[in-house]
Amino acid sequence: MTIIKQQEIIEIRTASDCCVIVYVDDTGIGLEKANKIIEIVTRALLINRPPWLCEYIPSYTSLLIEFSLYDTDHIAVNAFVKELVINADMEISQCITENVADTGEASGGNVSSPSQKGKSTLSTSRRIHRIPVCYELTSLQSDLSKVANDKNISEERVIKLHCANTYRVFATGFMPGFAYLGELPIELSQPRLSIPRLKVPKGAVAIADRQTAIYPDESPGGWHIIGYSPLKLLFSATDGNTTKNRDLESLLMTGDSVEFYPVTESEYVNWVNS
C-alpha cells in the first residue's frame, strides 16, 4: 500500500486577483476523505480568521478563499494558506489513513467518546441532522414508483436504502439552503432526468447520480423526486424587532451529517401546519 502524503494531494491555485483556491486530489483517497480534508482546512482558516478574509466557499474537493486587496496580496495569502495546511498536518494525515468504513463517527455519539479526545477539534463542530421525509405523499408529484421500477426493486426497498445511510453535506449552493448530500447507495444511483422539471415543489427530496438533496424552495430541477420533507431548511436569524432588516440562516452546512427517517402523510401534514 502506498502512503499518501498531504503535500502530494493538496494544491493552492490562483482563482482570481483576489481569490485563491485550495484543491484536494481525491483520486487516491476518495471523495469523502477529500471533503473531510477541505473541512479541516476550512476550520483552521476560521479559527485563525485573518483580517483580510472576505469570503470562503468550501465545496466537494475545494475551498475558495477571497481576500481584501486593500489588506494583503496573493503572495501573503498563499504563504498563509500553506502554513495552515502544514499546521493541520496531523489531522490531515489522520484523515488520510483512517478506515474508509468509518460510519461510526458520522452516525452520532462521536463527540462524547473520551478515546477520541485528540480528535475533538475535528468532531465537535460536526452536526447531525435527522430529517423527516414523507415518501407516500400523494398530493404532490413523485418519481418513487418510477425509480423502483427502473432499479427493479420495491418502493419499500428504495425508502429503506435511502434512510439507511448517513450522508455528508459535500457542498451547499445552487440556491440558498440547498445541500448536496452523498454518497447515495449505488443501488439507487440514477442519471438525472433528461428533461428537467420547470417546477420542483418546495421540500422535495430528490436523488440523482450518487447524491440526494432537499429543495429548500420551489425551483427548476432535474433530479428524481422520491419524497417530501416538512422541515424548514432556511430559518430567520433576526430578533424579530425590525421589519426592515432580515437575515436567513441555512440549516445544512458543508461537513454536516444527515440522516433521513420516514413519516406518514398525516405526520407530514401536521408538521407543515404547525
Added chain:
Amino acid sequence: MKIIATGLSARFTDLGRVGHKHKGFTQSGALDTNSHLLANAIVGMPFTNPTIEVLLGGFIAVATHDIQVAITGAQVRVLINDVPQRLNHKLDWQKGATLQIMQPVLGARNYIACDRPFIVSVFLDSCCAVTREKTGGMNFDGKGFQVADVLDYEGAGTLGSAATSASTDNLSPETRLTHGSMNNEFSGHNTATKTLAPTTQLAKEYVVRVVLGYQESLFDHKMKACFFNQQFTVSNEASNMGIRLTGKSIGSVAVTLYSEGIANGAIQITPSGLPIIMLAERQTIGGYPKIGSIIAADLPELGQCQPGSAIRFEQCDLFTARQAWLLRQIRIKTFAQNQYVRDEKQ
C-alpha cells in the same frame, strides 16, 4: 420619490452581501461599482449608501421632496421637467418635478444617488434584490421597483416606520468619507488637485484584463492564443448573473469537475468552447472549467456591456491587477474628498 416608470429594471443596489456565500447566498450588488461609488461621492454620501440601478433607461420618477441627485454610468439623456441635465454632476430636483432617464446611447446601467439616505429593507446587510433567489429588495421577495412605489428618505417622516439604513447625519466628515471598505492609508488627500470625475470608460469594444487561474493548465497554448486573440461579442444572455459571449470556439477541455466556488469575474468555458463571464449575482458554486478571471479593476466596465458589445481579453499578472485596483480606488476616493472640500467652501 414616486416611481412612474421602471424601464426594464430599476432597484436599490449597494456593494452587495459580504460573508454569506458559504451558505449559498449570492454576492449581488452594483455591477458597475465605479459608477455607484462616483454617484455617492458627488452627492457627498458614504460609499456604502444605496443607489438606484437603472437598466437600459426608461426610468421616470417624481420628487416628493426637494433633493439633490447625481446620475452616473451609461451615456444617456437625463431630463428634469423636460430640461436636459448633465451626467456626473449634482442636480437639483425640486419637489413635484419629473426626472426622466432615456435610453442609453452607450453603456447599459445608470446609477442614481441622492443626498439623503433612502429607507431601504436590509437583507444580509445589503439592500440588493435577487430575483433568482427571491431574496432581498423592498419586500424581501427579490423584486425591483414597481410602478407607483414611493421611495422614502430617512428623516422625511411620511411613510417610513422603523428605519435601518445607515444614517449619515451624525457622522464626522472624516467618517463620511471613509465609511465602508475604504482605508485611510490610501487617501492621497490633496485639496489643490482638481480631479476629473473618475467615470467608467464606455466603449463599443471593451478590453478587459484577465489573470489565468483555476483549470488554466488544461487549456493548451493554442486554445489560450485563440482566447486572447479574438474579439468576442456579448450575446443576448447578459445579466447581473453573468455574460455569455459568442465568437470563435476556443475548443473545450474534456473534464468532469466537482462543483467549486466561483470568484467574481471568473471565466467559464462551456463545452461549446465559448466563455461565460460570471458576475455579481452568479451562483456560488459551479462545475464548468475556468480559464481564469477578469481582474477586479476591470469589472465595472462589464456592467456597461450591452448585447452586441465587443470584448477582448488581455493577459495580466497578479501584481498589475492589484495595482490597477488600488489606483482605481484611490482615484475615486481622492475625488470624493475634493468634492467634499469644495462643498464645504460653498
